[in-house]
Amino acid sequence: MNPQQQPPLTAASAEATFGGLHNATFLRACLRQATDYTPLWLMRQAGRYLPEYRASRAKAGSFMGLATNRDYATEVTLQPLDRYPLDAAILFSDILTVPDAMGLGLSFAMGEGPRFATPVRDEAAVAQLEVPDMAKLQYVFDAVSSIRTALTQADGKSRVPLIGFSGSPWTLACYMVEGAGSDDYRLVKTMLYSRPDLMHRILAVNADAVAAYLNAQIDAGAQAVMIFDSWGGVLSDGAFQTFSMAYTARVLAQLKRQGPKGETIPRIVFTKGGGLWLDEMAALDCDVLGVDWTVNLARARAAVGGVENGPGKALQGNIDPNILFAPPAHIATEVHRVLDSFGLPYQGNGSGPTHIFNLGHGISQHTPPEHVAALVEAVHQHSRAMRVAAR
Numbered sequence: 001m002n003p004q005q006q007p008p009l010t011a012a013s014a015e016a017t018f019g020g021l022h023n024a025t026f027l028r029a030c031l032r033q034a035t036d037y038t039p040l041w042l043m044r045q046a047g048r049y050l051p052e053y054r055a056s057r058a059k060a061g062s063f064m065g066l067a068t069n070r071d072y073a074t075e076v077t078l079q080p081l082d083r084y085p086l087d088a089a090i091l092f093s094d095i096l097t098v099p100d101a102m103g104l105g106l107s108f109a110m111g112e113g114p115r116f117a118t119p120v121r122d123e124a125a126v127a128q129l130e131v132p133d134m135a136k137l138q139y140v141f142d143a144v145s146s147i148r149t150a151l152t153q154a155d156g157k158s159r160v161p162l163i164g165f166s167g168s169p170w171t172l173a174c175y176m177v178e179g180a181g182s183d184d185y186r187l188v189k190t191m192l193y194s195r196p197d198l199m200h201r202i203l204a205v206n207a208d209a210v211a212a213y214l215n216a217q218i219d220a221g222a223q224a225v226m227i228f229d230s231w232g233g234v235l236s237d238g239a240f241q242t243f244s245m246a247y248t249a250r251v252l253a254q255l256k257r258q259g260p261k262g263e264t265i266p267r268i269v270f271t272k273g274g275g276l277w278l279d280e281m282a283a284l285d286c287d288v289l290g291v292d293w294t295v296n297l298a299r300a301r302a303a304v305g306g307v308e309n310g311p312g313k314a315l316q317g318n319i320d321p322n323i324l325f326a327p328p329a330h331i332a333t334e335v336h337r338v339l340d341s342f343g344l345p346y347q348g349n350g351s352g353p354t355h356i357f358n359l360g361h362g363i364s365q366h367t368p369p370e371h372v373a374a375l376v377e378a379v380h381q382h383s384r385a386m387r388v389a390a391r
């Protein structure tokens, strides 16, 4: 594979991509352009750590009650944005909607996490799998359009861009075979090692389903898309490339590069535990690589950030979400350390290494909301100061 990058933005595509936004900082950083500060959003920013989310969930009755109703999905997507000056919204949904549409019967039992009624464990079940009819996921695309409308202000411009997302083919396969979360991935790895033919068939169906699903989100108004490869890091070297990365590449190859108005749609790939493979992931046809907290951002930047106006990827991450349990002063110190480890992002007029601040994985439900405010403030304040100091 050759290192890939988006074709350079033209004046017209830049206007289509950034022109309709009050705050395009996130999209600019995704496309390796200079920004006044480092943009941030948080994985699982809409969730149980917010009392207003818990109130909405009680009204809707369940997690899927929220996710399948466009008004509730819109309400909870906007909740973290109304509390904190975050630089992007992320669709409120779940990665497991796709296997649910395949007929596996998703449920979320209170306090237990996700479960599938009919897991995919034998040859007959694998043979039956098909790319689902996207009409079964219409509730997700309706939520995307409804959130875009809710983000639009009186002057017709949006507050911030909306990120759409999906699980990676491998991460979805983990849930589909295990039937739930797992500590040891025994069932899915048993299939991978003893019947690789079955595993390849699941992954091929998943990749084509994920591509159709993300393309429909783009058509509905998603302004960036992210692939969550949450369990890529549990694979061995070799298996990761064959069973996770190759199928993420198969998704990327099918994605639309432009939205309905000619917007460039950045693609983000996050592999939890993927730090050791960044040099190989640099060849994926995406714009941003997300990294967890085990990664040193200076080293990651050297591996994938590239040079000014040459190929390279933006980086997203990577503070340990557990820092949010420490007092605000400690949070600020750790934010400074993460921003400083990336160093000064690109400051020119073309494109170059950039950073999008995020957690290294989803926020814990036990997080105190005031501590999130301290994190957001520290990111914006220190990243501006770094740029001023460099002038």
Ligand SMILES: Cc1c2[nH]c(c1CCC(=O)O)Cc1[nH]c(c(CCC(=O)O)c1C)Cc1[nH]c(c(CCC(=O)O)c1C)Cc1[nH]c(c(C)c1CCC(=O)O)C2
Binding pocket: 042, 043, 044, 045, 046, 047, 048, 057, 063, 090, 091, 092, 093, 094, 095, 096, 108, 112, 113, 114, 165, 181, 228, 230, 362
């Ligand atoms: C592996 C995975 C899942 N879902 C997701 C992933 C990939 C990211 C990651 O690695 O964490 C992705 C996801 N899930 C959710 C979002 C919403 C957008 C956001 O705010 O980031 C996103 C992007 C909502 C959710 N998805 C879920 C919740 C909690 C549900 C509730 O309200 O009870 C939320 C807010 C449920 C869910 N969904 C999943 C699990 C394991 C669970 C239970 C975990 C838990 O209980 O915290 C599967």
